[in-house]
Amino acid sequence: MPLITQLFAVLVFACLSFAARGEKLRIVTEPWAPYVYEEDGRSLGLDYETTAIVFKRLGIDVEWQFLPWKRCLSMLESGQADGALDIFHSDERDATLLYPSEPLSDVEFVMFYANERPHPFNTLEQLKGLTIGTSPGYLYSPDFSQSDLFTREPAPTHEANFGKLVRGRIDLLITDRRVGQHLLDQLGLRAQISENPTVISRQSQFLAVRRNAGMDLLVQRFGAELKRFKREPAYAELSARYGAAPAGSAPIRSATANGKTVEQQESGAR
Template identity: 80%
Template structure:
């Protein structure tokens, strides 16, 4: 093989290698079953599997990390992660992140309380003097965040929050309906804790990436392919497996972005 051909071949391989590395994304998220979680060393979940399929179709390699949510946000701010899975859109984050036009899924935030200490919830006024369990790093709405009617107390995990609720260390906790049901089933606490029917807020969650060169094109490609996949039987089967039917769109004013 002529030397020139060898050099051109080596240069082409080098360019392909650099391009492949440039396409590799580091995506962070918190375990948030049934949307994303680990089981027996394998990552599962509706939004994780959906995202993995879309990225595979786009030919993009992804490095995944499941971490506490507060750490995920810190890594985004420090440039140690390229994007986050299942993040809610907010004005505070628009300067840092880009979002596809198509969300991954919709969530409904509700209150949970212990049957032994019932606190039915209809509005923030019902929380006077109570302690509500929250999650660190979650960006709650201004009305919820600034309310002086009740105390907010964070726990490191959703399981810890439900444990505190069962023991009476908090009066209620707020989390997504499906996440709460999944944790209650795993902890076998379904007969001891009740889910309030009142929806505090409904939100869409996304795969968002840090702003940077080429990222605007990436989110456009991702959004278009995600929308296409959602119309396929494979997505319907995936949704059915995780019990994720379509959420209603009549959102109430108090929002709780993750």
């Protein structure tokens, strides 16, 4: 058998070894509705269901664990997990993680405000003196996270941030557009809180796996199948179910600071 054929056979075997040995791929993630979450004992979400469909088509069984994000990263580093769902790409992680060429979804960080206390803005300079609710461990655009114009105040959960906003303990909060819209409905706050359409930063979310023997081909096959699925009507229906932009919503803008756009690719905490 030619050497190249032997090498290809080894890669295929390694990639399919989970199914062949009856083992499951161990994937960890943090609840991040509507992308991935649990409800009434069921796992749901745009990225979770998309990933489950792709793995089913590939014949790979998956064992899922929902944990705090820092624990997810720790399990990846220690080898207790094979991959993570909805993780941002960063140059630092390239040394230990493999990413498919196709992302699962795109995150848009925007601000939410209490209708009784609106704070309209187009640039970060217009946020001077305000207190903005953030999520611990999450990284935003450098212009936002390093600015000394305003105060960043973390809350333990997204729900806590929205509660602080309603009570006037913070002036604005920053979170992903779809996550925020989902929480407005879940918490019954749509009449009290609105979204500012200015985009603070954008980032893509991926399924990433640890760099080890056999994972290279698995990532390639996952990316190719994911790209195929995203062209199908079933994906369009899934995406619409989990947060299509509300009808009549304002056009998206990008905040600027000193003439520089805040819409940047950066290392994310997720």
